[in-house]
Amino acid sequence: MSFPNAAKRLMTGAGAVTAAVVALALPASAHVTINPNTAEPGGYGAFNVRVPNEETDADTTKVQLYLPTDHPIASVSVQPVPGWTAEVTKSRLPKPIKVEGGELTDAVTAVTWSGGSIRPGQFQQFWISLGPLPNDTPKLYFKALQTYTDHSGKTSVVRWIDLPDGGAEPEHPAPSLTLAKAAAPQAKPIVKKTEDGTGTALGAAGLVAGLLALGVAIVALRRTGRSTGA
Template sequence: MPKRFVLRAGAIVAASALVVIGAASSASAHVTVSSPDAKPGGYAKLVFRVPTESDNTSTTKLVVSLPKDHPFAHVGAQVKDGWKVEKKEEKLPAAVKVGDVTLTKAITTITWTATAAGIPPNDFDEFSLSVGKLPEGVDALSFPADQTYSDGEVVKWADVATDGAEAEHPAPTLKLAAAVTPVAASTDSSDTLARWLGGGGLLVGLLGLAFGLRPRRAAAVPAVPAVSAEKQ
């Protein structure tokens, strides 16, 4: 294989890896929310991951807003060493039925305030809530958050992506997975098989390209056997 092709291919692979790593680093720097057990109609643990995006200041406060259109009947906040936690309850604009309970007021914000050093520069911490019941018939829940730094700067994680573009400060959003039906499971299996087959086809294509770019040897000309003259 020509040396120039090898160098070019290596450069492309390296550049692609840097793009992927850069995208992952950018995404991980956002305040995010996840859950190990969130299901529509059930109780769940919500985990907010908070990175300190600074080289010389710390995160000293986190305020998380809970959805008012889908309020929770129960909200339990994690108690953390070095942090004071406060819950704020408000009257709802309209009564909302959650399971067998009709809510006219609900907890709408949770505030963690550092009583010590907070989250150091370039580090992260996690803050958890126990909530329920989660709404049914909803694809996702948004939890806008305010992050305060030791120098007084406040970053509002409340943007919503529009037209497919990534928001600069996206609001932490939890996607709710619906129950898996046999049809959905079959579709997922088919998609998985298709992805494996597609990956295999790509690998075969790359191998074919590699072999195709190998320098070919000149084809040997078969020797023509000598024909002896028949005796007269």
């Protein structure tokens, strides 16, 4: 076996192993998600709904995102995506929420993107602006439906609606947004220390020793001068 042929076979084998590893890793991570997935309660933010295509022979042709009605968000707006049409649905809330200047009885409860396509091996980001984010819950869940259409025109729907139950991650978890206040920045110490904490003490001791040595030297020189003069 010549070296070029052996190297070629080795690279081909490594490529196959890498492809297999990637293929195994994709199902565990290729979910519909909200990014970034953390934000401060009471604030506003821009988030993207990241939608990957997990199929090999069908395109994603519609994405439906459902906003939580138990913790409604007063202001919701969408950023246009070339090739896609966004339809915003407003619904009457089961319980009005207080907002600045009054009460909110209707809110955006769903956004549907359609008209475009996400091909196999690709993903799309749909940007939305949300606020003010609620202060009375540590996490928001946004259930999502992803519609696939194959080359024959047949459609299927993947329902990203599963909520955690304390065990393993569900197969189709609902996109979520964690709400938590940012940690307050800690003040930096003015005095720098070495790793063992002795740098400052050793520096001070060295300075005192140097001053004492200088004093002894001056006294010695004076005595030497007097002895010479005598």
